[in-house]
Amino acid sequence: MIELSLTDIAQALASRRISSVELTRIYLDRIARLDPQLNAFITVEPERSLAQARAADDRLARGETQALTGIPIAHKDIFCARDWLTTCGSKMLSNFVSPYDAAVISRFEQAGAVLLGKTNMDEFAMGSSTETSCHGPTANPWALDRVPGGSSGGSAAAVAARLAPAATGTDTGGSIRQPAALCNLSGMKPTYGVVSRYGMIAFASSLDQAGPLARSAADCAVLLNCMAGFDERDSTSLDRPREDFARELTAAAASRPLAGVRIGLPQQFFGEGCSPDVMQLVEAAIAEYRQLGADTVPVSLPSMDLSVAAYYVIAPAEASSNLARFDGVRYGYRAPAYTDLTDMYCKSRAQGFGAEVKRRILVGTYVLSHGYYDAYYLQAQRIRRLIANDFAEAFRQCDVILGPTSPSTAFRLGERAADPVQMYLSDIYTIAVNLAGLPAISIPCGFADGLPAGLQLIGNYFTEARLLNVAHRYQQVTDWHRQRPAGHA
Amino acid sequence: MKQWEVVIGIETHVQLSTRAKIFSGSSTAFGAAPNLQANAVDVALPGVLPVLNKGAVACAIRFGLAVGGEVAPRSVFARKNYFYPDLPKGYQISQYELPVVRGGSLPIQVGENEKTISLTRAHLEEDAGKSLHEGLGAAAQGRSGIDLNRAGTPLLEIVTEPDMRSAAEAVAYARALHALVRWIGICDGNMQEGSFRCDANVSVRPAGESRLGTRREIKNLNSFRFMQQAIDYEVRWQIATIEDGGCIEQATVLFDPASGETRAMRSKEDAHDYRYFPDPDLLPLVIDRQWIEQVRADLPELPAARRERLMTDGGLSAYDARVLTASLDLANYYEATVAAAGTENAKACANWVMVDLAARLNREDREIGESPISATQLGGLIARIADGTISTNMARKVFDELCSGGHGASADEIIARQGLQQISDSGALTALVDELLAANPGMVAEFRSGKEKAFNALVGQVMKATRGQANPQRVSELLRQKLG
Numbered sequence: 001m002i003e004l005s006l007t008d009i010a011q012a013l014a015s016r017r018i019s020s021v022e023l024t025r026i027y028l029d030r031i032a033r034l035d036p037q038l039n040a041f042i043t044v045e046p047e048r049s050l051a052q053a054r055a056a057d058d059r060l061a062r063g064e065t066q067a068l069t070g071i072p073i074a075h076k077d078i079f080c081a082r083d084w085l086t087t088c089g090s091k092m093l094s095n096f097v098s099p100y101d102a103a104v105i106s107r108f109e110q111a112g113a114v115l116l117g118k119t120n121m122d123e124f125a126m127g128s129s130t131e132t133s134c135h136g137p138t139a140n141p142w143a144l145d146r147v148p149g150g151s152s153g154g155s156a157a158a159v160a161a162r163l164a165p166a167a168t169g170t171d172t173g174g175s176i177r178q179p180a181a182l183c184n185l186s187g188m189k190p191t192y193g194v195v196s197r198y199g200m201i202a203f204a205s206s207l208d209q210a211g212p213l214a215r216s217a218a219d220c221a222v223l224l225n226c227m228a229g230f231d232e233r234d235s236t237s238l239d240r241p242r243e244d245f246a247r248e249l250t251a252a253a254a255s256r257p258l259a260g261v262r263i264g265l266p267q268q269f270f271g272e273g274c275s276p277d278v279m280q281l282v283e284a285a286i287a288e289y290r291q292l293g294a295d296t297v298p299v300s301l302p303s304m305d306l307s308v309a310a311y312y313v314i315a316p317a318e319a320s321s322n323l324a325r326f327d328g329v330r331y332g333y334r335a336p337a338y339t340d341l342t343d344m345y346c347k348s349r350a351q352g353f354g355a356e357v358k359r360r361i362l363v364g365t366y367v368l369s370h371g372y373y374d375a376y377y378l379q380a381q382r383i384r385r386l387i388a389n390d391f392a393e394a395f396r397q398c399d400v401i402l403g404p405t406s407p408s409t410a411f412r413l414g415e416r417a418a419d420p421v422q423m424y425l426s427d428i429y430t431i432a433v434n435l436a437g438l439p440a441i442s443i444p445c446g447f448a449d450g451l452p453a454g455l456q457l458i459g460n461y462f463t464e465a466r467l468l469n470v471a472h473r474y475q476q477v478t479d480w481h482r483q484r485p486a487g488h489a
Numbered sequence: 490m491k492q493w494e495v496v497i498g499i500e501t502h503v504q505l506s507t508r509a510k511i512f513s514g515s516s517t518a519f520g521a522a523p524n525l526q527a528n529a530v531d532v533a534l535p536g537v538l539p540v541l542n543k544g545a546v547a548c549a550i551r552f553g554l555a556v557g558g559e560v561a562p563r564s565v566f567a568r569k570n571y572f573y574p575d576l577p578k579g580y581q582i583s584q585y586e587l588p589v590v591r592g593g594s595l596p597i598q599v600g601e602n603e604k605t606i607s608l609t610r611a612h613l614e615e616d617a618g619k620s621l622h623e624g625l626g627a628a629a630q631g632r633s634g635i636d637l638n639r640a641g642t643p644l645l646e647i648v649t650e651p652d653m654r655s656a657a658e659a660v661a662y663a664r665a666l667h668a669l670v671r672w673i674g675i676c677d678g679n680m681q682e683g684s685f686r687c688d689a690n691v692s693v694r695p696a697g698e699s700r701l702g703t704r705r706e707i708k709n710l711n712s713f714r715f716m717q718q719a720i721d722y723e724v725r726w727q728i729a730t731i732e733d734g735g736c737i738e739q740a741t742v743l744f745d746p747a748s749g750e751t752r753a754m755r756s757k758e759d760a761h762d763y764r765y766f767p768d769p770d771l772l773p774l775v776i777d778r779q780w781i782e783q784v785r786a787d788l789p790e791l792p793a794a795r796r797e798r799l800m801t802d803g804g805l806s807a808y809d810a811r812v813l814t815a816s817l818d819l820a821n822y823y824e825a826t827v828a829a830a831g832t833e834n835a836k837a838c839a840n841w842v843m844v845d846l847a848a849r850l851n852r853e854d855r856e857i858g859e860s861p862i863s864a865t866q867l868g869g870l871i872a873r874i875a876d877g878t879i880s881t882n883m884a885r886k887v888f889d890e891l892c893s894g895g896h897g898a899s900a901d902e903i904i905a906r907q908g909l910q911q912i913s914d915s916g917a918l919t920a921l922v923d924e925l926l927a928a929n930p931g932m933v934a935e936f937r938s939g940k941e942k943a944f945n946a947l948v949g950q951v952m953k954a955t956r957g958q959a960n961p962q963r964v965s966e967l968l969r970q971k972l973g
Contacts, residue, residue, distance in 0.1 A: 080536045093535065100529055102536055199536040206769035234538050235771050318769055321568050324579020325533040329635070345572055368570070368764035377766060 001026060002162040003484075006071060006214070006222045009165060013060055013070045020053040020060065020070030024114050027072050031117065031163050034488055039138045040148075040158040042077045043085045044117040052114040059112060068226055069112030074164035076155050077118040078125055079210075080199040081105045084115070088201045089123040089133035089151075092326045092333045092352035102199020103231045104168060104210050111226045116164050120154030123354045124323065125175055125203040127151050128426040131417050132356040139413070140183060141485040142451055146410035149179030149426075155213045156183040161488040166214040166223055170200060172207045173311055174405075174430025177442035180213055181405035181454020184444045184483055186471065187213045188220045191461050192437035193238035195224075196231030202322040204315035205236075207434040216481055217443060217471035221246035224464060240462070248469035256293030257473045263289055264299035264398030269429060274407045277448035282404045285445040285455045285474065289402070292473050299394040299401065303386040307432040308424055310387070313367050313380035314435070319357075320364025326352065359420065388436040395460045400470050404429055405442040405454030429456060439464045443471045444480035452483070492696035493728050496704075497653035497689055497720065499662060503645045503676045504616065504684040505548040511615050511643035512539030512582060519682050523621070527637035531618075533577035538770050541566075545643035548675040549589045549613050550776065550784040552645060555673050555791055556608055558593025560781055566613075566771045570764045575618035575635050583646075585765040588612035589774060595669065596793065597661040598811070606662050607650040613774075616642040639683075645675070651690065651701065656720035660713050663687050672792055672817040680711050687711075689720055692737070693727045702727075703737040707744055707751055719744035723751050795820050803827065803835030812843055819857045822864050829868020834875050841871055845885070849892060861892040870900035877960060883909050913960040915967070918951070921959070922967045925950055936972060944968065 001009075001018065012018050028046045035041050049072065056070035080086045080098035082105075087093045101109070108115070122132040130138040130153025138153045140146040141161035148157040152169030156179035159167050169176040171189035180187025188211045195210040202208060212223035225246060230239040251257070265286070270279070286296060328334035328348030335347035353361070367376035394401060407428055416423045433440045438458055445455035455474075459467040475481050510517055513530035530537045553560040567585035590611035597604050618640035622633045647666065653659045667685055670676040677684050687710045692702035707723060710716040722744075727737055742751040767773075790798070796810040799820075805813070813823045819842075826838045846867065850860060870891065874884045883904075890903050904910055912918060925947065926933055932950075935943035951964045 080534070086535070088535065096535065098534070098536075100534070197536075198538055201535040202770075204769075233540060235540055236769075317766060321570050321580050321764070321766070324570060324572065325535070325577060327572060327574075327579060329574050330532055330577060331534070341574065365764065368766050370762045370764075373764075373766070 002030075002165070003482075004165075005216060006068070006166060006219045009071055010065070010067060010069070014065045016060070020056040020072075020114060021050060023070065024049055024053040024072045024116065027116055027164055030161075031158075034161055035158075035163060037139060037144060038141060038157050038161055038163070039136055040119055040154045040161065040163060041074070041117045042087060042089070042120050042133075042135050042154065045084070049114055049116055056112055056114060066110075066112045067222055068108065070114060071112075071165055072114040072116035073108055073223075074116045074119050074155055074158050074167040075105065075108075076121050076152050076167070076169050078121060078170050078201045079104050079118075079168065080201065081115060081118070084118060086118065086201070087134070088125070089121040089135065090353065090357070091134040092349075093201075094134060094333060096332050098199075100199065103196035103233065104200065104227055107226055107229065108168075113226070119152070119158055119167060122151035122153070122175075123357050124201065124319070125151040125170055125172055125208075126319070126356050126360055128174070128178055128423055129411070129413075129416065130154060130157075130179075131413065132354050134354060137413055140410045141488055142184065143410060146412055146451070147182065149182035149406070149410065151175040151179075152187075152213060153179045156180060156185055156187070159183070159185055159213055159215060160485060162484065166212060166219055168210060168223075168227070169213045170203075170208055170210045171430075171434065172203050172209075172315060173434050174427040176211045176213060177430050177440060177454065177456060178406045178426060180442040181444075181456075182410040182452065184452035184481065184485075185213055185215060186217045186220050186441065186443045186475075186481060187211065188224065188441040188464070188468070189433065189439060190224060190228065190464055191238075191439045192434075193236050194240075194439075194462075194464070195227045196229070196234040196237045198231055198233040198237075202318075204318040205322060206318060207311075207315060209434070217441065217468050217475055218246065218249055220441065221249060221465075221468045221472075224468075228464075243465065245465050245468055248465050249472045253476055257476075258289065258470060259293035261294045261400065261470065262398040263294045263296045264394050264401045265296055266299050266301045266304070266394065266401060266403060268301050268304040269403030273425075273428060274404050275409070275448075278404050278406070278408060278453045281446035281448065281453045282402075282455055286402065288474060288478065292477065294470075296402075297398050299397055301387070301390040301394060301432065303383060303390050304432050306383045307387055307435055308428055310380040310383035311427075311431045311435060312363070312424060313376045314384065316360040316364030317368050317377055318364070320361045320368065323353075323357065323361060328352070356420070384435045387432050391432075391436045391438060391458075391460075399459075399463075400467065401458040403456050403458075405456040406430075409448050409451035409453055433458055437461070439467055441467050441471050443474065444483070445478075446480050447483070452480070491732070493693045494696045494698070495654055495656075495724050496651045496692050496694065496701055497656075497659045498651035498704075499649045499653070499659060500688040500690070501647045501663070501666060502616075502686045503647060503666075503670050505545050505643040505645055505675055506677055507542055507544040507548065507643055509542050509544070510641035511542050511545045511613065513641050515641065517642050519679075521638055523634065523636035523638060525638065527618075527640060531577065531637050531640045533579075539582060539768075541771060541774070542643065545613055546589070546774065546776065547784055548643070549611060549645055550781055551673050551675055551788060552611055552647070552670070553590035553593065554781070554785055554788055555669060556590075556593030556595055556611075558590045558608060558611065560776055561587060561589055561591060562776055563587065564589040564612075564774045564776075566768045566774065567765045568768045571761050573617065574633070575620045575637070575640065577618065577637060577640060581615060581617060582768055582771070583614035584612035587773075589776070595662065595665050597658065597665045599655075599657050599661045604652075604658065606652045609648040609650055611645050611647045614644050614646060616640065616644050651692075656717050656724070659689055659720055660717050663713055663716055668815060669792065673788065674817075683711065685711075687716060689716065689723075691720055691723045691727070693724060693731070703739050705737065705740045705742050705751075705753075707742050708754065710744060715744055715746055718746070718749055719751055722749055726751065789817060792820075799823075799835075802832065803839065805835065805839055809839045809843065813839060816857065822857050822860065825864030826868040826871070829865045830871040830875070834871050837871050837875065838868065841867060845888060862888070866891050866899060873900055873904060877911060877913055879904055879909055879911050880957070880961065883911065883957065908958075910958060911960045912955055912958050913963050915963070918959060918963055918967055921951055921954060922964070922971055925954070926971060933972065944972075
């Protein structure tokens with residue numbers, strides 16, 4: 001059961017071969033048994049999940065089935081869920097029970113899904129290893145002494161260890177794709193504005209985008225169909241006609257299903273900086289794509305090497321402002337003792353935020369300060385435009401851009417925690433995509449020393465359906481994505 | 490002694506009369522119990538997002554058109570970052586580099602002098618909540634309270650050039666702006682409730698000097714009287730300080746109405762760095778021609794145009810036209826009165842509205858919108874004076890009658906009911922006059938001997954006999970005929 005695709009699970013539920021309560025129990029039992037060594041979940045409330053499962057079974061009995069009716073889904077703890085503890089991985093919100101549902105949570109509820117639990121994450125999504133969480137780090141199911149990636153590391157570890165059929169994540173600079181790569185999953189960041197940000201605790205508003213983490217591209221399509229859609233409560237949400245993101249996946253398998261598709265290989269993705277074993281796997285995937293009929297063309301993204309620098313100006317700038325609301329006045333953590341208002345602010349924020357969050361608030365405050373704004377923030381915005389222009393130029397010559405997702409496989413817990421710059425470079429291939437607002441997916445492309453590596457496919461705006469198909473065709477002829485970590489039976 | 494020139498610029502926060510807040514759906518009604526009108530967005534829960542209320546934008550466009558400013562086709566909302574307990578997000582959404590309205594001007598009048606004040610800009614922003622330090626009861630144990638009902642109320646901040654040269658000009662500008670924003674219906678103008686708040690930037694310089702002196706900003710002036718007092722005090726203080734050999738340091742000051750003095754709140758050194766940057770949660774505000782034209786079509790005739798028309802159409806003096814266009818309600822009332830009385834009676838209508846009605850409203854402390862007599866009633870009454878049906882004196886009685894409980898009744902009904910018609914009919918009056926002359930031979934003799942007073946007494950007799958209804962002019966004519 002735990003290896004079935006979401007579509008197959010839905011069929012099993014609809015035909016009553018299994019009930020939602022039974023299915024939910026399977027996962028709750030696995031969480032109880034296996035999560036203590038992973039720490040993928042922050043909050044699990046079996047009774048509430050089972051109550052939802054029972055309600056789903058009632059609907060299934062009445063024949064009211066939707067795509068996800070009765071399927072348990074784990075959600076990153078960045079999404080506000082009514083009456084659920086919503087901590088965002090921070091001591092600052094360690095006592096925050098949300099009075100409302102995020103748009104993503106509502107959409108899953110409307111699609112009939114069961115809320116299986118809230119997953120661990122880097123504090124306020126700031127990190128690439130899930131080590132900055134106030135709830136402690138999450139381990140990678142493929143090697144318990146290694147990180148699952150981040151910031152959506154809890155969701156990735158949970159799905160990889162089969163503690164959930166699928167999960168949600170958010171991606172500000174690679175936070176879905178990099179953990180997907182490090183945990184052998186398929187993870188998609190949609191075009192900015194496709195999924196509503198309402199109720200998703202903001203890190204960097206102009207970059208944040210929610211997306212699915214699952215065991216296949218086909219599952220991602222099912223999840224994206226649920227998540228995507230206009231929401232008038234988010235002014236950056238895009239009002240577009242509804243589309244079926246799985247529509248291209250159903251075409252019959254052909255010998256050269258990707259004939260005519262031009263895959264761009266940016267020289268900047270294939271230079272130094274990537275570990276040779278990961279690069280070898282990516283090269284093998286390129287060969288596979290040629291077999292599938294795709295053409296490869298060299299392209300260039302000349303401004304890409306500026307992306308990490310621009311990102312680490314823009315994201316902290318927005319974060320420094322977004323996190324100002326956590327002041328201990330209305331909700332969240334407040335220092336137990338203080339002398340006056342300023343002291344309460346200082347102590348509450350000093351005690352409530354972790355080191356990485358403080359670092360980014362300081363950087364962000366600095367780059368927005370009078371006299372520095374032009375040199376940092378405006379300059380970074382200019383680079384952002386250059387990067388978007390680079391992609392626009394590249395997409396004149398190709399349909400999909402291909403490269404590695406992460407320059408290495410999972411690193412050891414603690415290995416990069418002391419060196420923020422090393423940590424920031426984990427996202428060297430993913431950040432430019434967020435700066436440009438493009439959709440991208442990471443899919444498994446093999447193993448190096450028993451650790452999974454990810455292949456990144458980047459599309460032009462609103463080409464999620466095609467990206468998913470390009471990923472799916474690869475998964476039809478490979479079985480990397482079916483590999484499952486040992487020791488989590 | 491040296492001559493000093495005063496330089497004043499004004500920033501005004503105008504609370505816009507939208508039903509909902511600028512970035513959340515909460516109500517903006519004044520006076521609810523604390524925090525009952527604050528939703529998840531106003532409280533700044535984690536994850537909530539702002540959505541712009543287009544109604545507030547329409548108000549800004551209205552204002553831009555009314556002052557002849559440029560409505561920006563694209564403007565940008567920016568975050569103004571600072572910590573304060575009544576600022577839930579830790580930043581205020583405002584506009585910084587690209588405001589919604591640029592330029593424009595407003596004519597003012599000080600005594601006989603007219604002057605035009607140039608506007609720099611007008612931008613949209615949200616109001617903060619309120620900190621409550623008093624009246625929280627014993628349970629508060631000396632702590633402060635936060636009321637977020639006002640947080641997110643739409644404001645239009647209107648900034649002038651440093652064009653004013655006296656407290657009187659500053660007050661005249663504030664009054665003109667106050668009248669305009671009410672005229673175009675974007676603000677209720679209630680200064681006690683904080684709907685219209687001014688900050689005055691005041692500096693002085695030696696007469697003839699072109700460089701500006703260092704300014705101090707007087708915050709939160711919520712009455713015209715306080716504005717006058719505060720600026721007068723501030724100017725005297727600045728001049729005295731400089732003449733004593735001191736120099737002015739840039740500062741923000743508050744006016745204390747009790748002492749009549751201004752005192753520094755914070756100096757330039759502890760000024761905030763607000764770290765403005767474009768709000769990534771909101772798209773740039775794009776206003777196309779069509780939207781502007783839609784708002785323009787909806788805009789009432791503006792005060793200056795209305796004044797011009799009242800002078801041309803009704804032959805009113807500039808003074809009368811200005812008084813009658815003090816508010817849109819008053820101007821509309823006046824014009825409705827004229828419509829009922831007839832255009833030829835425009836001047837009489839102006840007098841009745843400005844004198845008799847104004848006195849009555851003043852006495853009863855009412856606004857024109859709460860007038861006890863409708864414009865149609867008043868116009869009907871004025872028409873009856875003009876056509877000679879009643880005398881002006883009689884008309885005052887009818888006016889009082891209409892004002893006190895004459896709801897729905899017309900002047901004609903009251904005149905008829907009480908038999909107040911003026912008697913102008915020659916036949917009826919001739920008989921009366923003959924009767925009177927016969928009965929008062931003594932008076933007739935006195936008149937004939939040259940005592941003009943006796944004539945007036947005779948007229949008085951006729952008026953008395955008709956309980957005031959006789960047309961005094963006709964009576965005089967008849968008497969002169971008979972005695973002549």
